[in-house]
Amino acid sequence: MLKCKNTNKDTIEWYKKYYEVKGDNRNSLLRNPEVLFQTLACDASIIKGLFCVNSKTMIKGIFRGAIIPPIGRIISKRFSCLYFLLQYLFPFLVGQVTYVLQKK
Secondary structure (H helix, E strand, O other): OOOOOOOHHHHHHHHHHHHHHHHHHOOOOOOOOHHHHHHHHHHHHHHHHHOOEOOOEEEEEEEEOOEOHHHHHHHHHHOHHHHHHHHHHOHHHEOOEEEEEEEO
16 A cells, blocks of 8 residues: 655644634534535545555546445335435435546
8 A cells, every 4th residue: 555654743733723623512413514524525635645646646536336225225215216316416325435546
């Protein structure tokens, strides 16, 4: 696995300030609506950081998998024609995302 040198010091300082501002409710989806968007952004930034995207590799494609089972089953049985549309419109319902990378 390729790893890049990252600035952990900057990250740690940013999180200290963030935790001071947000307090105990920082990870609650009900009390902090930013949590969902932070999670989605964090996933992409982790992939970019771990695999040196832009310097050693490039993203060839991002593919969404199936919708999480309890919701996916209901949608596929009752609204099968809307399954892929809902998968596209509501990315937080997707259970797995595949990133296809290519070395430069």
